[in-house]
Amino acid sequence: MTTITTKDGTEIFYKDWGPKDATPIMFHHGWPLSADDWDAQMMFFLLKGYRVIAHDRRGHGRSTQTWQGNEMDTYAADVAELTDALDLKGAIHVGHSTGGGEVAHYVARAKPGRVAKAVLIGAVPPVMVKSEKNPGGLPIEVFDGFRAALVANRAQFYMDVAAGPFYGYNRPDAKISQAVVENWWRQGMMGGAKAHYDCIKAFSETDFTEDLKVIEVPTLVMHGEDDQIVPIADSAPLSAKLLKNGTLKTYPGFPHGMPTTHADQINADLLAFIRG
Template structure:
C-alpha cells in the first residue's frame, strides 16, 4: 500500500509538472507580448544581475536594480505612481537581452525605498536621481519615464550634469501640467485629484484594485483583454509603498508645472502617448510637451491605454529600441 501511494503521488506530480510546463511553453509561443518582452538574446555575456541601495543626503534609502554589462549603454527607467521599478519588467528584460545596461529605481516613498514623510515632490525626486546617477557613474544614459516618472525625467534631464544623459523618453507622461487652471484650461479639475486623495485615505487597498481594474490599463473598455495577474501586480506594487508618500505624490504629479523643464532639455526626446489614455488625457499632455521641447518627436498610439508598456510591449519595446539606437 505504501509503495502504491508513493507511485500515485509521483505520477500525480509528473502530470502536474508536465502540464505546467506545457502551458508555459504554449503561452510563450503564442504570446507576441511575451516574445517582444524577451526579445532576441545577445550571444555575449550580459553580466550579473544586481540590485542595491543608495543613501541620499537626507538619509533616504533608494532601492535600485542594475542589470547587464557595466560598460554597455545605460537605460534608466522611471516608474509611475504608486508603483515601483517592477513595473518595467517587460522593458528591462527586453533591453537586457539586447545588450544594454538597464537600471530602474523605486522612487522615495515607493516600493522598497524608504517610506518618506518628507521630500515627496519633484525637486527632491530629481535630486535623488542625480545622486543615483552619480553613485552608479552613469554616462550617456537614456532616461525613460512613464506617467509620474515622465515628470521626474523632465525635471532630472533639465538639471542633469553634462554627459550624464544622451536621450529621453516620456511615455503617457504628466508634463507639461495636469491640473486645470487659467493657463491650462484643458487640464483636469482639482476635484479629480482631491478624489484620488480621499479614496487613498479612506481605503487605499480597495482604491489600488479599482484603478488597474478600470482606467489604468483600459480594462473598462468594451472588448478589452483583462489580465487578473496585471491587476494583482499593480496592487502588489502599490501596497509596498507608503500611504503618506503616495498621498503627497498626487500633488506632485498633478500640480507640478514642467513647462520650463521641457524648454531646457537639449537632448533628443521621444514623447509616446496612447490616445485612449484615461489617466493622463492625451490632448493636454503629449502634443503640448512636444511643442516645448527643442528636439522632441511625438509618437501617438491609437486606442492604447495609459499602461500600454504593460498591455502592449510588443508595440512599445521595438519603438523604444529604434529610438535608442537612432
C-alpha cells in the same frame, strides 16, 4: 538589496543589470508603483545587450517610506544622487506617467554628459491640473478625489484603478489580465500611504513647462490615444511642442499602461529611437 542612501538619509532601492560598459537605460516608474513595473522593458533591453537600471522612488516599493520630500525637486535630486553613485554617462532616461515628469525635471538639471536621450511615455508634463494658464487640464476635484479615496481605503482604490482605467480594462473589448491587476496592486501596497498621498500633488500640480523648454537632448514623447489617466490632448502634443528636439508618437486605442499591455510595440519603438 542594492540601495544608496541620499543626503537626507533616505534609502533608494535600485536594480542595475547588464554589462557596466554597455549603454545605460534608466527607467522611471509611475505612481504608486515601483521598478517592477518595468519588467517587460528591463528584460527586453537586457537581452539586447544594454545596461538597464530602475529605482523605486522614495516612498515607493522597497525604498524608505518617507513622510517628507515627496515632491519633484527631491525626486530629481534623488535621481541625480543615484546616477552619480553609478557614474552613468550617456544614459537614456525613460519615464512613464509620474516618472515622465521625474525624467523631465532631472534631465533639465542633469550634469553635462550624463544624458544622451530621453523618453516620456504617457507622461504628466507639461502640467495636469486645470488653471487659467492650463484650461484643458483636469479639475483639482479629480485629484482631491484621489486623495480622499486613498485615505478612505487605499487597498480598494488601488484595485479599482488597476482593474479599470489604468490598463483600459473598463473598455467593452478589453482583454483583462487579473495577474496584471494584482501585480499593480502589489506594487502599490508596498509603498507608503503618506508618500503616495503627497505624490498626487507632485504629479498633478507640478508645472514642467520650463523643464521641457531647456532640454536639448533628443526626446521621444509616446502616448496612448485612449489614455484615461493622463488625457492626451493636454499632455503629449503640448510637451512635444515645448521640447527643442522632441518627436511625438501616438497610439490609437492604447491605454495609459501601454508599456505592459502593448510591450512588444512599445519596446520595438523604444529600441528604434535608442538606436537611431
